[in-house]
Amino acid sequence: MASVEIRGVKKSFGAVDVIHGIDVTIADEEFVVLVGPSGCGKSTLLRMVAGLEQITGGQISIGGRIVNNLPPKDRDIAMVFQNYALYPHMTVRDNMAFSLKLRKADNATIESRVKHSASSSCMTGGSSKSVPRWISTTIRRICSLPGSSARRR
Ligand SMILES: Nc1ncnc2c1ncn2[C@@H]1O[C@H](COP(=O)(O)OP(=O)(O)O)[C@@H](O)[C@H]1O
Numbered sequence: 001m002a003s004v005e006i007r008g009v010k011k012s013f014g015a016v017d018v019i020h021g022i023d024v025t026i027a028d029e030e031f032v033v034l035v036g037p038s039g040c041g042k043s044t045l046l047r048m049v050a051g052l053e054q055i056t057g058g059q060i061s062i063g064g065r066i067v068n069n070l071p072p073k074d075r076d077i078a079m080v081f082q083n084y085a086l087y088p089h090m091t092v093r094d095n096m097a098f099s100l101k102l103r104k105a106d107n108a109t110i111e112s113r114v115k116h117s118a119s120s121s122c123m124t125g126g127s128s129k130s131v132p133r134w135i136s137t138t139i140r141r142i143c144s145l146p147g148s149s150a151r152r153r
């Protein structure tokens with residue numbers, strides 16, 4: 001984990017100012033929730049921290065390193081999306097293991113992360129089945145967890 005410092009961050013989409021200079025300090029291992037009405041800029045702020053959206057002004061630091069101009073892959077952080085896309089031809093388990101495999105994690109690590117995410121979210125059995133079309137958004141998010149938690153230090 002790492003600290004996150006957001007200093008005077010602004011975001012405009014064309015002529016529309018969406019975030020007007022926000023300051024947030026998040027300590028290492030601190031759990032923070034952003035609350036606000038729809039359209040106030042929560043997702044935009046998260047996307048700027050992840051590097052998926054350029055900031056218009058200000059500064060973002062992760063673990064003491066300014067990341068303003070770093071691409072997402074070099075920020076060493078993970079984002080669990082509201083609606084995580086799963087591969088329908090793969091099993092639930094293989095979906096959970098997928099990003100770890102891409103990062104060439106060894107089998108023991110993959111097995112333990114997948115098991116940990118499944119059991120800590122009360123997902124019992126069924127992970128060897130293909131992804132059903134009606135799978136819930138909650139299960140989709142759980143499937144993305146092993147890959148996200150792999151980014152721990
Ligand atoms: N790519 C974009 N282009 C233009 N406007 C955008 C874009 N993304 C978000 N917005 C606008 O920015 C504002 C904040 O959006 P968003 O961060 O998604 O809000 P929240 O997540 O708090 O509901 C909204 O007015 C939205 O319409």
Ligand SMILES: [Mg+2]
Nearest residue numbers: 039042043044
């Ligand atoms: Mg949002």
